[in-house]
Amino acid sequence: MNKILIDSTIWIEFFRGNNNAVNNFVLPLIEEDKIYYNGIILSELLIGASNQKEFSFLEHNFKGFKYLETDEKIFLKAAQMGFKLRRKGLTIPLTDLIIAAHVLHHDLMLATADPHFDLVNEKIKLDLEFFRL
Numbered sequence: 001m002n003k004i005l006i007d008s009t010i011w012i013e014f015f016r017g018n019n020n021a022v023n024n025f026v027l028p029l030i031e032e033d034k035i036y037y038n039g040i041i042l043s044e045l046l047i048g049a050s051n052q053k054e055f056s057f058l059e060h061n062f063k064g065f066k067y068l069e070t071d072e073k074i075f076l077k078a079a080q081m082g083f084k085l086r087r088k089g090l091t092i093p094l095t096d097l098i099i100a101a102h103v104l105h106h107d108l109m110l111a112t113a114d115p116h117f118d119l120v121n122e123k124i125k126l127d128l129e130f131f132r133l
Contacts, residue, residue: 004029004129005036005068005103007112008044013133022131025111035065038102040095068102077101081124088123092116100126 006014006026013022029035042062049055078097081104085092092100096116103110109127110117121128
């Protein structure tokens with residue numbers, strides 16, 4: 001498996017520890033050092049932390065993964081995708097467009113359970129591992 005961006009929907013399932021399919025998917029990627037993330041995914045996870053200990057745990061452990069900067073190219077790519085999708089009748093949240101822009105720009109696979117990415121993938125092909133949770 002190549003480089004992969006794991007969306008917050010999958011991380012939440014992983015940290016709950018109840019989904020064998022998610023755990024079996026994520027654990028080898030951690031061991032093989034193939035995981036990427038961006039500020040949106042980290043922020044979504046940190047916002048949802050149940051306490052300071054969990055917040056610190058997440059913040060510290062994500063430093064072991066590869067961080068993707070969100071520069072002007074990414075924002076422009078997200079805007080282009082959003083513009084194109086809106087013309088086709090789809091309105092996708094900016095946060096998801098930025099994640100999709102990172103996936104395309106860095107040639108990553110995206111692991112997610114967010115149905116917005118399934119919709120994007122119908123119009124703009126993503127390398128997608130979609131989990132139905």
